[in-house]
Amino acid sequence: MADGFLFDVKVLELGDEKGEFCGKLFAGAGAEVIKVEPPGGGPSRLNGPFYQDQPDPTRSLYFWHYNVGKRGVTLDIHAPRAKAMLEKLIARSDVLIDSLPLDTLSRLGLDWPALRKLNPRLIYLVITPFGRSGPWRDYKATDLIHLALGGPMMCCGYDPKPDGTYDTPPIAPQMWHAYHIACNQAFIAAVGALIGREMSGAGEMIDLPIHQAVAVSTEVDVPIWIYSQKPVLRQTGRHAVQRVTPQAQFKTADGRYSMLLLGITPRESAALIEFLTEKGFGAELNEKFKDPTSRRGPEFNACLTGALTRCMGAYGVEEIWREAQRKRISWAAVRLPEENLGDEHWRMRQTFARVEHPELGASFNYVGAPTLAEQCPWRTGPRAPLPGEHNQEIYGGQLGLDAEQVEDLRRQGVI
Amino acid sequence: MRPLEGVRVLDLTWVLAGGGGPRLLDALGAEAIRIEWRERLDSLRLAGPFVGPEPDQSRPRRPTDPPANVNRSGIFNDINAGKRAISLNMTRPEGREIFKRLVAISDVVVDSFTSETMRNWGLGYEVLKSIKPDIIYLQQSGWGYKGVYSGFGSYGPVAQAISGLTEQSGLPEPYPPAGWGYSYMDWSGAYYCAIMMLLAVYYKRRTGKGQYIDGSQLEPSIYLTGTAVLDYSANGRHWQRRGNRAIARPMAPHGVYRCAGEDRWIAIAVTNEEEWRALAAQMGTPQWTAEPRFATMAARVANQDELDRLLGAWTAQQEPFALQERLQAAGVAAGVCQTAEDRVERDPQLRHLNWLIPLPHPEIGTWPVKNVPFHFANAVVGQGGPLERAAPCYGQDNDYVYGELLRLSAQERERLRRQGII
Numbered sequence: 001m002a003d004g005f006l007f008d009v010k011v012l013e014l015g016d017e018k019g020e021f022c023g024k025l026f027a028g029a030g031a032e033v034i035k036v037e038p039p040g041g042g043p044s045r046l047n048g049p050f051y052q053d054q055p056d057p058t059r060s061l062y063f064w065h066y067n068v069g070k071r072g073v074t075l076d077i078h079a080p081r082a083k084a085m086l087e088k089l090i091a092r093s094d095v096l097i098d099s100l101p102l103d104t105l106s107r108l109g110l111d112w113p114a115l116r117k118l119n120p121r122l123i124y125l126v127i128t129p130f131g132r133s134g135p136w137r138d139y140k141a142t143d144l145i146h147l148a149l150g151g152p153m154m155c156c157g158y159d160p161k162p163d164g165t166y167d168t169p170p171i172a173p174q175m176w177h178a179y180h181i182a183c184n185q186a187f188i189a190a191v192g193a194l195i196g197r198e199m200s201g202a203g204e205m206i207d208l209p210i211h212q213a214v215a216v217s218t219e220v221d222v223p224i225w226i227y228s229q230k231p232v233l234r235q236t237g238r239h240a241v242q243r244v245t246p247q248a249q250f251k252t253a254d255g256r257y258s259m260l261l262l263g264i265t266p267r268e269s270a271a272l273i274e275f276l277t278e279k280g281f282g283a284e285l286n287e288k289f290k291d292p293t294s295r296r297g298p299e300f301n302a303c304l305t306g307a308l309t310r311c312m313g314a315y316g317v318e319e320i321w322r323e324a325q326r327k328r329i330s331w332a333a334v335r336l337p338e339e340n341l342g343d344e345h346w347r348m349r350q351t352f353a354r355v356e357h358p359e360l361g362a363s364f365n366y367v368g369a370p371t372l373a374e375q376c377p378w379r380t381g382p383r384a385p386l387p388g389e390h391n392q393e394i395y396g397g398q399l400g401l402d403a404e405q406v407e408d409l410r411r412q413g414v415i
Numbered sequence: 416m417r418p419l420e421g422v423r424v425l426d427l428t429w430v431l432a433g434g435g436g437p438r439l440l441d442a443l444g445a446e447a448i449r450i451e452w453r454e455r456l457d458s459l460r461l462a463g464p465f466v467g468p469e470p471d472q473s474r475p476r477r478p479t480d481p482p483a484n485v486n487r488s489g490i491f492n493d494i495n496a497g498k499r500a501i502s503l504n505m506t507r508p509e510g511r512e513i514f515k516r517l518v519a520i521s522d523v524v525v526d527s528f529t530s531e532t533m534r535n536w537g538l539g540y541e542v543l544k545s546i547k548p549d550i551i552y553l554q555q556s557g558w559g560y561k562g563v564y565s566g567f568g569s570y571g572p573v574a575q576a577i578s579g580l581t582e583q584s585g586l587p588e589p590y591p592p593a594g595w596g597y598s599y600m601d602w603s604g605a606y607y608c609a610i611m612m613l614l615a616v617y618y619k620r621r622t623g624k625g626q627y628i629d630g631s632q633l634e635p636s637i638y639l640t641g642t643a644v645l646d647y648s649a650n651g652r653h654w655q656r657r658g659n660r661a662i663a664r665p666m667a668p669h670g671v672y673r674c675a676g677e678d679r680w681i682a683i684a685v686t687n688e689e690e691w692r693a694l695a696a697q698m699g700t701p702q703w704t705a706e707p708r709f710a711t712m713a714a715r716v717a718n719q720d721e722l723d724r725l726l727g728a729w730t731a732q733q734e735p736f737a738l739q740e741r742l743q744a745a746g747v748a749a750g751v752c753q754t755a756e757d758r759v760e761r762d763p764q765l766r767h768l769n770w771l772i773p774l775p776h777p778e779i780g781t782w783p784v785k786n787v788p789f790h791f792a793n794a795v796v797g798q799g800g801p802l803e804r805a806a807p808c809y810g811q812d813n814d815y816v817y818g819e820l821l822r823l824s825a826q827e828r829e830r831l832r833r834q835g836i837i
Contacts, residue, residue, distance in 0.1 A: 005614035008621060029614050047663035049646045061649060062663055065642045112792065134767035140748035144659060148671065148682035149750035151758055155596035156584060166678050169671045170752045171593045172659050173584035175641035182788075184606040189789035189796075191613040192443040196418025196794050198620045204418075205792035212768045212788035215758055219431070219571075219597035220490060225755035226771075226783055227464040227489030232596075232755070237581060238572065240596035248572070249591055257591055259576045325567040332572075334592055336654050337579030337640035338647035345562040351634055352644070365648035370607050370638040372559055372629040376618060 004030010005376045009194065012036065012089050013070065014077070015099030017044045017176070018210065019127045020066040021183035022097055022190070027069030028369070028378050029191075034089065034394060035070045036077070039413055041387035051360070057387060064384045068355060068366060072385025073394050079414045083108060088399050091119050095190055099127040102137070112205045122203040123193045127186055131209035141210070146178035150214025155221055157234035160244070170234060182213040237334075246301040249334065250309055256317035257334040260308065260324075262301060269295055271327050272304075279320075281311040341365055353380035391415050417444025417801060418794050422616055424523040425450060425514075426498065427505075428608070429457050431598065432571065432632050433527030433555050434494050435605025440523075440612060441497040441800035442787045448517070448816060449495065451809060452504040453835075459491040460809070466779040486778045486808040496774055496784045497800030500807035501816045502837055510836050511536055516821055518546045522619070523612050525553045529568070530560045540627040549625035551615040555608050559631035569632050571598020578636035579643060579654065586658045600636045607635035660719065667715035668694070671752055672727045674735035680752040681735050683726070683742065688712065693745040698729050736761075759783075772798060774805035781805075813837060 009031040013023040027033045035042075040057065047062035048055065057063075073089075075082050087110075090096055096115070098105060105111065115124055126132065129141040139145075147153050153170035160166050186208045193204040216222075221232045221240060232240040237249035237259060246262045262269075270292065276282040285307055289295050317333045324331035340346055353368035369378030388410075395401045395415065409415045422445040426437040434457065437447035451457060461470050471483040504510040515538075518524060524543060526533055533539060533554070540552045554560055557569025575581045575595050585593030611628050619625055643654045661669040661684070671680045685691050688711075695704035703709070703725055708718045715722050730738065735751045742749035751757065758765055765771075768790075771783035784805055786798045799805070817823045817837060831837040 003618075003622075005618045007618075025610070049642060049650060049652070049663075051649050053650065061642045061645045065645050130764050131768055134764045136743075136764035139743050139750075139764075140746065141750065142666075142684040142686070142748055144661075144669065144671075144682050144684050145748050145750040148680075148752045149762075151753055151755060152595075152597075152599075153671065153680075153682070153752045154754045157593050157596065158586075158590070168586070168590075169659065169673070170680055171585055172671075172682070173580065173593075173595055173599070174657070174662055175583060175643070177599075177639065180639050181603070184603065184610070185788055188439055188606060188609050188613060189443075189787075189791070191610070191617055192418045192440075192796070193791070193794070195422075195613065195617050195620060196416065196420075196444075198617075199420065200416055200794075202793065204794060207790040207792075208788060209764075209768055211764060212770050215762075215765055215770060216785040216788055217599075217602045218755070219601060221597070221755035222759060222785060223489045223493045224464060225759050226493075227466060229756075230464075234596050237592060237594035238596070239598070249594070251591075257582075259572055259581065259594075261570075261572055322564075322567075325564070328568055330568045330570065330573050332576040334576045334581050334594075335579050336582050337637070337643035338653065340578065340637055341644065341647070345558065345564045346634075346637070348562045349559055349629075349634070351637060362649075365644060367638055367640060367644050370635045371611050371631065372561060372634075373611065373615075373626065374629075375624070375626040376614070 002375065002377055004379055005373070006031035009095065010093045011095040011097065012093040013097045015097065015127070016042060017047065017066070018129070018179055019097045019099030019183065019186070020044060021179050022125070022127065022186045023070055024066050024068065025183065025187045026095070028380065030376065030379055033070040034390070035067060035072045035385065036075050036089070037072060037387060039074045039076055039388070039415060041074070065366070067384035069379055069381055070385060071390040071394065072388065073391050074388035074415045076414055077108065081409065081412070081414050085395070085399060086110070087118055090115060090122065092398065093119065093122065094194065095123045095125060097125050097127065102128055102132065116203060120203055121197060121201070123190055123197065124203065124205045125186055125190050125208065126206065127182060127208050127210065129209070130211045132207055136211070143176050143178045144172050146210055146214050147172040150178065150211055151218045151221060152177070152214065155218055155232065155234060155240040159236045160233055166234070178210055178214050181217045182208060182210040185213045247305050250312035252312055252317040253314055254316040258312050258317060258321060258331065259334055260329070260331045262304060266292070268329060272329050275324055275327055275329060276307050276311055279311055281307045355381045355383050357383050388415060416794050417796065419443040419445035419616070422446070422523070423521040424448065424525060424612065425517055425521050427524070427526035427528065428555060429527050430459055430570070431494055431601035432604035433525070433608060434459070435602060436525060436555065436608025436612060437498060438494060438496065438798070439605070439609040439787065442798045443796055444801055446801065447498045448812065449498045449500040449807065450503050450505065450514070451500065452502055452506070452510070454506070456485055456809065457491060457495070459494060460485040460488050462488055462490050464489050489782070492776060492779065492782060492806040493784050495806035496798050497802060497804065498807055499802070499812040499815065500810060501813050502810035504836050505536065507836055509831070511538065513821070513836070514538070515546050517816070518543055518550060520820060521547070521550070522616065523551045523553065525555055525608065525612060527555045530554070530556050530565045544625065547625070549619055549623060551612065551619060551625045551628070553608065553611050553615070553628045553630050555630040555632070557631060558633050560629045571595070571600040571604070574600040574604065574632045574636040577633060579640045580636055583640065583643065583654055583656065585656045587656050592656065600632055603635055603639060604632040665712045665716045667712060667719050668722055668726050670723055672723070672730040674730050674733055674738060676735065679735045681730055681738055682750050682752060684748045686748065690747050691715070694742065694747050697741060697745050697747070774799045774803070776805035777808060777811070
């Protein structure tokens with residue numbers, strides 16, 4: 001089997017849903033990831049949905065999704081006997097992902113200087129809600145709170161009323177994007193540090209505040225404010241900008257939606273009018289806006305929007321977007337996530353993966369690779385660990401404890 | 416020391432989904448050289464807001480004139496901070512020969528052209544590899560090169576629509592999807608563009624091997640749809656929008672509530688009974704908070720419409736930031752739906768974290784640019800990169816690249832300029 005990109009990297013993951021997606025990326029890129037959970041299992045095992053809707057720490061689809069490809073040990077890190085074990089695990093790791101509550105490791109005597117002494121080559125990645133210092137350091141947060149404070153919500157929602165006010169709230173796009181946004185950037189930083197270590201030989205500590213990661217990841221609202229001190233307006237299914245722009249989402253014949261942004265380029269506008277004409281919806285456009293230079297402004301947009309509304313309303317959601325795309329029009333079906341499973345394009349690219357759950361006698365479709373790298377294929381699997389599934393293997397095989405010692409630790413509630 | 420010191424990236428990407436990737440490598444210390452030519456400027460150079468005069472495309476110009484006012488876009492300045500830029504006409508055979516000489520001294524080539532462009536120019540992976548055996552070539556297209564939709568166009572909203580991200584966002588039927596009010600998949604696409612380059616650089620450092628990666632904007636989008644595909648596969652359940660309500664655990668109240676002021680809202684998430692009691696106490700424990708229909712988490716979830724209405728009637732009287740402070744002090748997770756103005760002008764935590772850094776630009780002066788959100792204890796990391804500057808002007812680094820790196824003589828460079836190659 002071909003190597004993953006990070007074939008020789010060992011990662012230790014401590015914490016909860018804030019850092020779990022980063023560990024998933026490491027596992028996908030071929031690193032060995034050991035997840036340390038409290039005895040009985042970590043907090044995200046309580047997140048739904050659950051397999052067959054039966055809540056159970058081994059049936060959380062949330063946990064399955066975010067922990068696929070990892071190995072799992074249990075350890076009560078606060079137990080007196082645990083510290084030496086934790087130190088051994090850290091000493092053998094290249095990367096430590098820490099999304100425990102603030103200062104947990106320092107209180108155990110494992111602050112950065114101590115960790116460094118333990119393992120001078122360690123990349124120590126700390127993911128916190130707001131940072132390790134500052135006025136909001138101790139604020140409580142969830143995914144929703146981060147998407148509010150960080151700025152995405154004030155860009156997302158529905159059109160204002162004609163008088164410019166809103167009767168609908170800002171929207172937090174589902175699901176778990178504050179953690180996605182933070183972990184993507186955490187992973188970038190950590191792999192960057194691994195590359196740097198090749199030259200310096202030294203470890204690194206990286207502090208990643210989720211709030212900052214989210215706040216830098218909106219698009220034009222911040223530069224528009226910095227350069228022109230203007231606010232942006234939330235608009236249905238399209239960019240929040242200073243002015244209200246033409247509709248971009250259209251109802252299809254089967255009660256679904258298609259999307260198309262108007263006014264991207266003159267070439268695309270021309271191709272679109274030609275396409276609408278072919279489909280029999282271009283008569284008014286061709287009559288009123290024969291001259292290509294007249295194809296701009298609110299009247300043209302209204303006419304084009306009308307033609308699009310009629311055309312999209314005449315076809316099912318999957319019916320003609322490909323045909324439009326072949327004419328270089330960026331038309332797209334608004335799909336449900338699961339509707340991509342049957343698509344030939346993703347099948348050819350192995351975008352989804354089948355993962356076995358032997359103890360259930362079943363296998364399921366997972367989202368697989370975020371890219372196609374044939375030399376270093378992305379790994380999806382094996383399935384997420386059961387609580388403490390690899391205790392014997394890791395504590396026995398790698399930390400050198402015998403079966404009796406492992407059993408003793410288990411009886412005492414340490415693992 | 417900078418982690419990516421000595422890594423050179425030839426950047427043939429555009430806009431944000433591509434251009435943001437090399438930006439991140441640059442922040443980590445790589446040298447990203449952006450390649451443009453007169454007929455193929457990054458379109459963000461022409462996107463406002465501008466500092467000073469706007470780009471003037473109307474005036475006829477001789478082929479050797481530099482394009483007018485293309486260095487004044489604030490958005491371009493933010494997205495390309497720290498990069499170098501050269502002008503090099505890739506549509507001309509001699510331009511492509513010069514490009515090959517650059518490949519010979521680079522580590523990574525990344526492009527976001529439509530799928531066949533580089534191959535049609537005779538610059539596919541096999542050719543690049545013959546020039547530099549350990550080259551990393553990331554082809555970052557919309558849908559990916561391999562597959563039946565190769566060549567289809569994409570930008571953020573297309574990726575979001577197809578992947579399901581659009582459908583996942585918004586109020587329940589009969590409301591339509593709200594989707595994303597910006598190109599979420601432009602930044603996120605850029606993250607995966609950066610991730611794939613970094614992974615390949617690490618692999619090359621460890622094994623000496625380069626590689627070709629067939630990247631896309633669509634697949635990272637699918638990768639971010641969370642547990643929805645698994646829920647369908649395991650439970651046969653189709654995704655249904657639930658607005659801002661909690662989807663993984665029972666939490667109520669959980670949503671955004673109107674505050675005093677024009678279009679002001681606060682997000683509140685109550686995760687347990689203690690927080691509910693604290694919230695009720697902040698409201699002055701009105702009678703309704705003690706009613707059985709709100710007594711337990713399960714009861715509050717079952718009666719959320721009414722709960723949200725009552726809570727919203729109270730928040731509507733409150734100034735949002737004072738309320739945030741009060742609720743957080745009482746141990747309730749709460750946060751204002753912040754605008755860009757809030758974040759830039761008042762957010763004390765972002766200021767504490769130095770989220771914006773001033774970077775100099777030769778034509779528009781010094782402006783704040785969004786810094787990367789990772790703080791390194793030892794290595795020097797920051798937006799602006801090794802040059803510690805904002806975005807490059809068109810062709811700003813021609814002397815450095817053609818003179819110092821390729822050692823072309825001044826006369827040779829002048830000839831290439833006159834012929835419209837550089």
